[in-house]
Amino acid sequence: xxxxxxxxxxxxxxxxxxxxxxxxxxxxxxxxxxxxxxxxxxxxxxxxxxxxxxxxxxxxxxxxxxxxxxxxxxxxxxxxxxxxxxxxx
Amino acid sequence: xxxxxxxxxxxxxxxxxxxxxxxxxxxxxxxxxxxxxxxxxxxxxxxxxxxxxxxxxxxxxxxxxxxxxxxxxxxxxxxxxxxxxxxxxxxxxxxxxxxxxxxxxxxxxxxxxxxxxxxxxxxxxxxxxxxxxxxxxxxxxxxxxxxxxxx
Numbered sequence: 001x002x003x004x005x006x007x008x009x010x011x012x013x014x015x016x017x018x019x020x021x022x023x024x025x026x027x028x029x030x031x032x033x034x035x036x037x038x039x040x041x042x043x044x045x046x047x048x049x050x051x052x053x054x055x056x057x058x059x060x061x062x063x064x065x066x067x068x069x070x071x072x073x074x075x076x077x078x079x080x081x082x083x084x085x086x087x088x089x
Numbered sequence: 090x091x092x093x094x095x096x097x098x099x100x101x102x103x104x105x106x107x108x109x110x111x112x113x114x115x116x117x118x119x120x121x122x123x124x125x126x127x128x129x130x131x132x133x134x135x136x137x138x139x140x141x142x143x144x145x146x147x148x149x150x151x152x153x154x155x156x157x158x159x160x161x162x163x164x165x166x167x168x169x170x171x172x173x174x175x176x177x178x179x180x181x182x183x184x185x186x187x188x189x190x191x192x193x194x195x196x197x198x199x200x201x202x203x204x205x206x207x208x209x210x211x212x213x214x215x216x217x218x219x220x221x222x223x224x225x226x227x228x229x230x231x232x233x234x235x236x237x238x239x240x
Contacts, residue, residue: 023141023239026119028134039116039141039239045116083216087138 094180126230143239147210155228164191
């Protein structure tokens, strides 16, 4: 039996756990600051909402770090859809 | 090394399905909740700002204090604002049913100075959704519940 490189890649890709960014949400709070949450779709297709730390700047690096620290996944296991941008006030 | 394979036969002709259930699937239910205020000076305030692809399930927005009929509220979907923004405009045009616009008037109480609008449910967005309140006179106190999900 021979397996092409393309098939090997497909097999590897399909069994790799995938975390996907679902949303970045800002919500005004009574003190005038914004609560910041990161919603992630897990490999089992459920969703988890993470509170983004109030003392950290909301940027791509910090979001990826939060996800990496929370799920212990490598950057290759994480999908950031291009339609999701970091919201600004 | 032997390769394990599995095989089972399906007789398509004998298959019958009494019903098929099809439903849209969105992500987990999420909320954004107020309050905020009072707004001391005239200002345009972004209440909610979400980046993602999803759906609005509903909710409401209430304002009291100040002079809300002169204020504006709008929902911005994928960077495009809803057209009717003045709270008085909702009353004047009788926009009191859901889905006519992203917001609809549910309470216009000049005696107690309370005004409530609902968020129309079922509206989808491809990139972002924002809720923005434009306070023209100051003194407004806001409260809201916003229900949504993202894929």
